[in-house]
Amino acid sequence: MIPVPVKYIKKNNEIQIPENINYKENQALGSEAYKITVNANGAFVEYSDHRGKIWADQTLKSITKNGKISECEIYDYPKYHHRGLNFDVSRHFFSVEEVKKVLDMMSMLKMNVLHWHLSDDQGFRIESFKYPDLQKESIDYYTQEQIRDIVNYAEERGIEVVPEIDMPGHTRAILAARPDLSCTKRKLKPGKDAGIYKRIFCAGNEAVYTFIEELFDEILPLFKSNRFHIGGDEAPKAMWKTCPLCNAKLKELSLNNMQELQGYFGGRVTDILKKHGKRPIMWNDALVGNKVSKDAQIQYWTPSYNRQTVEFAKAGGEWIFSDMHEVYLDYPYSMTGLKKMYEMVMDFADEGGFESYPPIGMEACLWTERVDSDEKLEERLLPRLFALAELSWSGRVSTYEEFEERCKEEAERFSQIGYTVKDQAWWNPKGEEAKLEAEAFMKSMSTGCIEEDPEEMANWEEEQAEEGKNNYAADQKYKERFLSMWGSDPSDGQL
Numbered sequence: 001m002i003p004v005p006v007k008y009i010k011k012n013n014e015i016q017i018p019e020n021i022n023y024k025e026n027q028a029l030g031s032e033a034y035k036i037t038v039n040a041n042g043a044f045v046e047y048s049d050h051r052g053k054i055w056a057d058q059t060l061k062s063i064t065k066n067g068k069i070s071e072c073e074i075y076d077y078p079k080y081h082h083r084g085l086n087f088d089v090s091r092h093f094f095s096v097e098e099v100k101k102v103l104d105m106m107s108m109l110k111m112n113v114l115h116w117h118l119s120d121d122q123g124f125r126i127e128s129f130k131y132p133d134l135q136k137e138s139i140d141y142y143t144q145e146q147i148r149d150i151v152n153y154a155e156e157r158g159i160e161v162v163p164e165i166d167m168p169g170h171t172r173a174i175l176a177a178r179p180d181l182s183c184t185k186r187k188l189k190p191g192k193d194a195g196i197y198k199r200i201f202c203a204g205n206e207a208v209y210t211f212i213e214e215l216f217d218e219i220l221p222l223f224k225s226n227r228f229h230i231g232g233d234e235a236p237k238a239m240w241k242t243c244p245l246c247n248a249k250l251k252e253l254s255l256n257n258m259q260e261l262q263g264y265f266g267g268r269v270t271d272i273l274k275k276h277g278k279r280p281i282m283w284n285d286a287l288v289g290n291k292v293s294k295d296a297q298i299q300y301w302t303p304s305y306n307r308q309t310v311e312f313a314k315a316g317g318e319w320i321f322s323d324m325h326e327v328y329l330d331y332p333y334s335m336t337g338l339k340k341m342y343e344m345v346m347d348f349a350d351e352g353g354f355e356s357y358p359p360i361g362m363e364a365c366l367w368t369e370r371v372d373s374d375e376k377l378e379e380r381l382l383p384r385l386f387a388l389a390e391l392s393w394s395g396r397v398s399t400y401e402e403f404e405e406r407c408k409e410e411a412e413r414f415s416q417i418g419y420t421v422k423d424q425a426w427w428n429p430k431g432e433e434a435k436l437e438a439e440a441f442m443k444s445m446s447t448g449c450i451e452e453d454p455e456e457m458a459n460w461e462e463e464q465a466e467e468g469k470n471n472y473a474a475d476q477k478y479k480e481r482f483l484s485m486w487g488s489d490p491s492d493g494q495l
């Protein structure tokens with residue numbers, strides 16, 4: 001079973017699964033907890049809350065075989081209360097049916113947060129009546145009715161939907177509809193390629209804040225979560241540096257540099273969210289501006305800003321573990337294999353302190369630049385999501401070998417109900433073919449900048465150095481990971 005319950009005593013005799021299960025609410029069990037007793041008298045469930053009841057049902061389902069169930073006693077509760085999946089529907093769009101299929105998958109694994117990445121350079125996926133050009137430029141999108149339906153569907157399965165509209169960077173799809181909101185005001189199309197785009201929201205133009213306010217007025221009520229992800233990652237400042245409005249704002253606020261202007265931008269958006277009673281989440285790049293409110297939650301994806309993340313955590317800030325080297329599921333199995341994932345290193349890369357300042361949870365990230373079909377999507381998730389689900393619910397409770405045996409059973413169960421699971425031969429791929437795949441992937445990542453702005457990459461490197469980016473920790477971690485898998489250092493030779 002995945003994830004393994006905290007306590008599970010299984011007896012040898014089986015009974016027919018009773019038609020009626022006896023449910024009893026018991027809030028004293030604690031958040032998301034449940035107890036199951038199966039004996040000759042029937043099946044008895046105690047649950048603490050809405051989610052506890054759903055998780056109990058999922059457990060009952062997974063231990064029922066051919067209508068029979070072993071007598072047992074189970075007591076179960078999660079290690080972390082944020083067990084998430086970031087699902088990017090901007091780079092490639094996925095249907096309502098597929099989103100629901102992913103939600104079903106998550107619920108079976110007792111995962112409780114769908115971080116829905118709805119806006120990026122390549123597409124804005126929310127219907128807006130106020131700004132219909134947004135969906136016109138992006139073509140594929142979810143209607144407001146579909147979004148409400150998905151939020152309800154998720155809630156019925158114990159899952160909170162946390163939407164993300166990434167800003168001020170990764171906004172090219174929005175700027176395609178509203179070119180007046182960028183520094184240059186040039187008319188563009190949404191992006192096609194993977195990478196980092198230079199054109200971002202202008203932080204000095206008040207019309208940008210008005211747009212965000214009006215857009216939020218319209219779309220925030222679609223979501224029930226009290227959290228909202230505003231991105232804040234990978235925002236090149238090249239355009240801000242030459243923009244009269246951005247420079248005027250810098251002067252008006254007596255800020256030292258454009259990183260602090262991004263801090264100001266994040267603060268303004270945070271204030272808009274607060275009016276709606278929502279709490280912001282941001283990627284850990286956003287910490288560079290030193291203005292992140294303590295109410296915000298930080299999602300740690302890049303060790304490049306590990307030091308800033310540790311400082312935030314030390315000051316009592318809440319953070320989510322999403323280290324790209326450990327839980328990015330757009331990476332091929334040759335980069336992040338199942339064993340690697342189950343044995344992942346949870347730390348701050350060089351900075352220590354993880355045990356003293358633990359995260360509120362863990363979240364896998366499924367970016368979809370290179371994922372263009374439902375089958376590919378499911379293969380990237382299964383079985384690797386099993387590892388994330390177990391580590392975030394139970395912790396690492398077994399050896400990899402034992403975990404892999406359980407993965408095989410779960411893979412069978414998920415395949416039977418129509419999921420595409422990665423072929424077992426590729427769970428931990430070895431050999432030249434796999435090594436070439438890993439190298440090619442790393443190469444495609446490192447040349448990830450944009451067709452029409454060839455000068456951009458140099459600029460970006462320079463800026464990150466200015467921001468105090470800790471390249472050493474990031475590079476070191478990536479080299480060690482590659483070395484341990486392939487016995488070679490990717491910085492040698494071509495890479």
Ligand SMILES: [Zn+2]
Pocket residue numbers: 182183201202203204205239240243244245246
């Ligand atoms: Zn500007």
